[in-house]
Amino acid sequence: MKKCTILYLPLDERPCNAEFVCKIARGTPVEVVCPGAEILGDKKQPADFGKVRKFLVDNVAKADACVISVDMLLYGGIVPSRLHEMTEAQLTERLQVLAELKKINTYVKIYAFSLIMRCPCYSSDDEEPAYYERCGREIFLSGQVKHKLREGLLTEAQAQALLAGYKTVTGSDIDDFEKRRATNLAMLLKLLADNPCDYFVVPQDDSAEYGYTTMDRLAVKKFVADNGLPDVPMYPGADEVGMTLTSRAVTDFYGKHPQVYCHWTNERAQKVTPLYEDRPVGKTVPVQLAVAGCAETADESACNIDLFLNYPTEKQVEASELPVHGYKERNLDKFCADVLSALRQNKVVAIADGGYCNGGDVELLQMLSGHVDLTDIPAYAGWNTSSNTLGTAICEAVFVWLFGQTEQSKLFVAERYAEDAGYCGYVRRYMCDNVLSEWGLDYFHADGSSGKVAARVAQELNAFLADKLPQVAAKYKVSHCSMPWRRMFEVRLDMDKI
Structure with missing residues (x-):
């Protein structure tokens, strides 16, 4: 090309x-x-x-x-x-x-x-103005009240009473925000x-x-x-x-736009509204695909990409929380078997792991590893929000569809396992609960970008992969980590093939 x-x-x-x-x-x-x-x-x-x-x-x-x-x-x-x-x-x-x-x-x-x-619905000035630490929650609630008043869900008297109460906390800071x-x-x-x-x-x-x-x-x-x-x-x-837009630009440039067939862990999962989003994931997926230069198809036999979507049938929870009933209704056995079937047909498989917010689903990955070699899966993502996950997995899949699976694309998927399932799903919480306080550090103070926290994270990630995802650990290792914003939320990592 x-x-x-x-x-x-x-x-x-x-x-x-x-x-x-x-x-x-x-x-x-x-x-x-x-x-x-x-x-x-x-x-x-x-x-x-x-x-x-x-x-x-x-x-x-x-x-x-x-x-x-x-x-x-x-x-x-x-x-x-x-x-x-x-x-x-x-x-x-x-x-x-x-x-x-x-x-x-x-x-x-x-x-x-x-x-x-x-x-944001919470009070924190980590990524907001300084006053958001003091009154962020009240600013968020003020916006909700004003919107509900417009929609006729609150009377003028109800809204003004609530806003007056929030104003005692926000003061003039809400004016700056607005x-x-x-x-x-x-x-x-x-x-x-x-x-x-x-x-x-x-x-x-x-x-x-x-x-x-x-x-x-x-x-x-x-x-x-x-x-x-x-x-x-x-x-x-x-x-x-x-x-997502890079995928769109590339598909436009080459004049090739893939057809995508969606597989769900349960059809009812499409109706779940993910955390930090305003609509069911089933409504977001077609838009994400269209923006990426793809189109959803109901004909599995005619598709170019098989997109496997791991979502609960009820409330999505954080990776650090215990799963609720909606997680038990996922048919993960069939989901994994369908992944295997698609791979055996040499189809481009992408897994959008939206089971949890802020971390990959280790249970799913371990079940998958009983059916397939995880390192053979062309595209995977499961980090932060549902839409973050969708956009990443779709872009990966589009590039593999256009240019084939390469050692570089496999390396990126391995990095996703390490970061999404390993760091976001386990190591971040482990470090916060067991290590940082002993070092006089906390979530927002991670010893700079390349200090002892970053070095320990690399060690813990390799230990996680060896214990939980040995197929990945057998071929790849984390060679370097850093903390880009000197906090624990995100990590930058590099992996090498063994």
Whole structure:
């Protein structure tokens, strides 16, 4: 196949955004041109706009497509988008870079995404303004009340009584929060109206059925309808969208769009609304597939990719929690047998392991290992949110379908087992419960990015693989770990083939 060059501007500097796309493309005709660490920011420290612009302008001439995070372009990253003090005029000037890229390369296609800003339901300033530590929960509840008032679910008197109570906690900080939301929403609407992109999506970061995020989504939907604009995909997601749009760009470039057949652990699992999302997963999957350049098919015999979806039939829980009744209703025996059958037919198998939030399902992986060699599975993901998992697994599968399974693609799948099932599902909790306090550390203070915590994590991951997933441990080992934001939530890891 001919070479395809993707100019890629990630959502932020964490591995899931800045590195996964590059790793998936390794060993294929797709060259992903990514900015170096010196260009990107550092959590609450935004990327330098001048450096970001120069990176894009200097590299666009040789690109076939651009995959661009508008949040990185305008605000310097996902967290800075929640903290900035910029005006609409300043941000509008930055937005002109997209038109500038088209002037330099009139043939380049721009695939872009801009998040609807999240509103967490808890009080923490780790990724939010400082005041969110004190009154984040009350800000979230205020958004829910205002939304329910609009929907007629609360009377004016009920709403005002609740809001007055929350205001005693939030004070004027809620005004700052709402002002920034309004600015970000205005820029999103301007982007829709100006339409400088060939393909554009609006993911919702950590969404809920009621609240500020959903109100903003409805505002976008109304703006599109009122102005006769093309419909724009809006769905739960954030850290996987760079992979999803890269998949879209590559399938468009080669003119090949796979048909995907979905296998569920139980058909009723489609009705489950995952944690931190606002709709059933059965409604999100077709949108994720379409945005990635795929199409769902009901004809298994005609499909190019078999997507296996591991979800409970009732409430999804965190990987650190005990499973509830809905987990017992999954037919994992049939699920594993169907994976084996698809692999024996040399089909591209992708496993979206959404059984739990924030961690892979070790029970499923151990059952699968009784049927197949886990290292032969072309695509796997099971990390953070359901949509993060879906976008990763789908992108992996698309690349394997287009270019075949390679040693590099197998290495990435091994890294997913280590990180998603190993770190997110077990080692992170083990370190927090048994190690950090002995060292005078905690969840948010992990001894820097490459200290003794990172070294111990690497040891624990290799021990986990040897104990729980020996098929993986027999072929791969974790060679290096670091903690990108110097906390325990995410890890950066490298693996080597033994």
